[in-house]
Amino acid sequence: MTDAATxxxxxxxxxxxxxAAGQLAAxxxxxxxxxxxxxxxEEAQLPYQRPPLSKKYLSGEFGLERVYFKPPDFxxxxxxxxxxxxxxxxxxxxxxxxxxxxxxxxGYNKLALTTGxxxxxxxxxxxxxxxxxxxxxxxxxxGMRSGFEPGKSLVIIGGGYIGLEVAAVATSHGxxxxxxxxxxxxxxxxTSPELSGFFEEVHCTRGVEIKCKxxxxxxxxxxxxKLAFAVTADGEKIPADIALLGVGILPNTELAxxxxxxxxxxxxxxxxxxxADPDIFAAGxxxxxxxxxxxxxxxxxxxxxxxxxxxxxxxAMCGNLKAYDQVxxxxxxxYDLKLQIAGLSTGYDTVVQRGDPATNKxxxxxxxxxxxxxxxxxxxxxEYMMGRRLIxxxxxxxxERLSDTSISMKEMV
Amino acid sequence: xAKITYIEHSGKIHEIEVENGLSVMEGAVNNLVPGLDADCGxxxxxxxxxxxxxxxxxxxxxxxxxMEETMLDFAEARQEGSRLSCQIKVSDELDGLVVKLPEAxx
Ligand SMILES: Cc1cc2nc3c(=O)[nH]c(=O)nc-3n(C[C@H](O)[C@H](O)[C@H](O)COP(=O)(O)OP(=O)(O)OC[C@H]3O[C@@H](n4cnc5c(N)ncnc54)[C@H](O)[C@@H]3O)c2cc1C
Ligand code: FES
Numbered sequence: 001m002t003d004a005a006t007x008x009x010x011x012x013x014x015x016x017x018x019x020a021a022g023q024l025a026a027x028x029x030x031x032x033x034x035x036x037x038x039x040x041x042e043e044a045q046l047p048y049q050r051p052p053l054s055k056k057y058l059s060g061e062f063g064l065e066r067v068y069f070k071p072p073d074f075x076x077x078x079x080x081x082x083x084x085x086x087x088x089x090x091x092x093x094x095x096x097x098x099x100x101x102x103x104x105x106x107g108y109n110k111l112a113l114t115t116g117x118x119x120x121x122x123x124x125x126x127x128x129x130x131x132x133x134x135x136x137x138x139x140x141x142x143g144m145r146s147g148f149e150p151g152k153s154l155v156i157i158g159g160g161y162i163g164l165e166v167a168a169v170a171t172s173h174g175x176x177x178x179x180x181x182x183x184x185x186x187x188x189x190x191t192s193p194e195l196s197g198f199f200e201e202v203h204c205t206r207g208v209e210i211k212c213k214x215x216x217x218x219x220x221x222x223x224x225x226k227l228a229f230a231v232t233a234d235g236e237k238i239p240a241d242i243a244l245l246g247v248g249i250l251p252n253t254e255l256a257x258x259x260x261x262x263x264x265x266x267x268x269x270x271x272x273x274x275x276a277d278p279d280i281f282a283a284g285x286x287x288x289x290x291x292x293x294x295x296x297x298x299x300x301x302x303x304x305x306x307x308x309x310x311x312x313x314x315x316a317m318c319g320n321l322k323a324y325d326q327v328x329x330x331x332x333x334x335y336d337l338k339l340q341i342a343g344l345s346t347g348y349d350t351v352v353q354r355g356d357p358a359t360n361k362x363x364x365x366x367x368x369x370x371x372x373x374x375x376x377x378x379x380x381x382x383e384y385m386m387g388r389r390l391i392x393x394x395x396x397x398x399x400e401r402l403s404d405t406s407i408s409m410k411e412m413v
Numbered sequence: 414x415a416k417i418t419y420i421e422h423s424g425k426i427h428e429i430e431v432e433n434g435l436s437v438m439e440g441a442v443n444n445l446v447p448g449l450d451a452d453c454g455x456x457x458x459x460x461x462x463x464x465x466x467x468x469x470x471x472x473x474x475x476x477x478x479x480m481e482e483t484m485l486d487f488a489e490a491r492q493e494g495s496r497l498s499c500q501i502k503v504s505d506e507l508d509g510l511v512v513k514l515p516e517a518x519x
Contacts, residue, residue, distance in 0.1 A: 051454060066435075070442075073445075074445060332460035340458055381486075382486065382487065385460070385484060386487060
């Protein structure tokens with residue numbers, strides 16, 4: 001353990017109180033840091049998990065107490081001071097202080113930025129009408145509840161994972177759902193035509209109407225001033241009691257950028273989650289970090305990345321350098337289907353299907369120059385679990401073996 | 414309510430009253446029992462909430478689902494009694510349950 005790890009007179013401040021922040025605070029204690037930890041977050045809630053927001057929290061199966069990242073007593077037990085509903089507006093790197101929205105300042109010896117991301121807003125007419133919603137926070141979901149009733153019409157703008165998860169929960173809850181997707185297929189930004197096609201069919205079978213190559217032009221209100229129609233670029237008017245805009249997110253990099261740190265597609269960090277300032281670290285959705293596995297810089301939007309980078313950053317803050325280089329993974333729940341994804345498929349040249357999509361249990365493997373780089377597995381844990389390992393090993397496996405279900409995944413080495 | 418005994422790999426014992434309806438994983442995490450990562454928060458997507466159910470409790474903790482079974486199959490140090498603790502729902506039936514935690518998750 002280094003001096004930094006124990007130094008009881010130092011103050012480490014974590015900005016942002018999401019998934020990465022909660023883990024970072026816990027990991028600092030595990031690394032042996034005995035000084036003061038202050039967690040400053042703009043939201044009113046203690047760190048919580050966002051995945052349930054479009055899944056079990058939206059459906060009502062989980063209340064807020066079940067989505068907290070750590071139980072509320074954790075922060076006292078671990079001596080972590082929390083300052084919630086508090087936005088940090090500025091970092092002064094020379095004075096090593098933060099300015100809070102209230103005008104107060106807060107000094108730090110070391111600083112971790114876990115500011116995450118925010119939804120991209122659509123600058124279209126009517127996007128601020130009562131009845132239109134974005135989905136990133138607990139407050140967003142709570143604000144949507146009153147309109148989320150059987151028989152109501154929901155129009156979802158954007159066929160990404162969050163849009164499709166909400167479509168699944170809403171349809172199952174008895175709402176009439178239409179998804180408008182600007183691209184030629186849903187999930188285009190994140191996966192292959194094969195997987196997009198599968199999910200389009202799944203949703204259609206359950207009664208969701210998906211309209212691709214359809215851009216939203218405006219929202220119109222009814223005589224009560226509330227949302228009544230979503231109007232497409234072609235002029236079609238789709239009745240809407242509520243609308244969800246899910247058109248992607250932007251990393252919260254402004255604090256870092258204004259303090260002179262490099263931050264284009266995320267706050268730039270190295271494999272140890274260090275910025276160019278030796279006292280400032282960053283982790284989670286907000287970072288632009290190197291991936292040795294893919295030999296390029298990446299920004300990820302996933303729980304696994306937030307947790308693991310938080311561990312790496314906490315270690316580095318305590319003088320313990322452990323490079324972050326893991327196979328990314330992610331999941332999505334829609335109806336009774338569990339999609340598990342390992343790796344990044346960007347740039348693949350070959351896709352190999354294993355199993356039959358008609359059975360709702362299959363996997364798609366993505367290869368680049370014969371090397372396995374990613375897998376999308378639907379209700380197919382062996383393909384996912386083994387795939388994740390093989391991707392990390394940069395395995396080369398013949399497509400005809402991968403697709404042969406008479407060879408078990410364990411033998412796929 | 415069920416009293417659940419969690420035994421860390423080191424042998425350290427935690428006896429905890431867990432509310433019905435929560436999972437065995439949540440009982441541990443909410444009470445700061447170390448040894449479960451539970452990265453996915455109970456979505457049966459990560460296999461980092463692996464535990465071992467003591468023999469006399471295996472019948473009462475219910476059937477292992479398909480997804481759980483195949484995830485466990487790839488977990489480190491799988492044994493008789495291995496379960497993903499997020500998939501065991503707590504009820505009065507489980508009062509007295511004893512689970513052991515592995516040395517490492519995944
Ligand atoms: C609906 C939904 C479903 C998802 N589903 C999945 C899933 O199934 N699987 C998966 O792996 N991932 C999923 N994700 C993504 C995952 O939740 C994120 O990757 C993760 O939350 C990132 O954690 P983070 O701590 O980096 O950032 P965030 O969770 O975004 O937290 C950052 C926090 O910092 C605060 N903040 C920002 N700027 C400031 C400031 N200047 N001062 C103070 N506070 C500030 C923000 O308000 C926010 O609370 C989902 C996300 C959403 C929204
Ligand atoms: S918590 Fe992820 S599988 Fe149990």
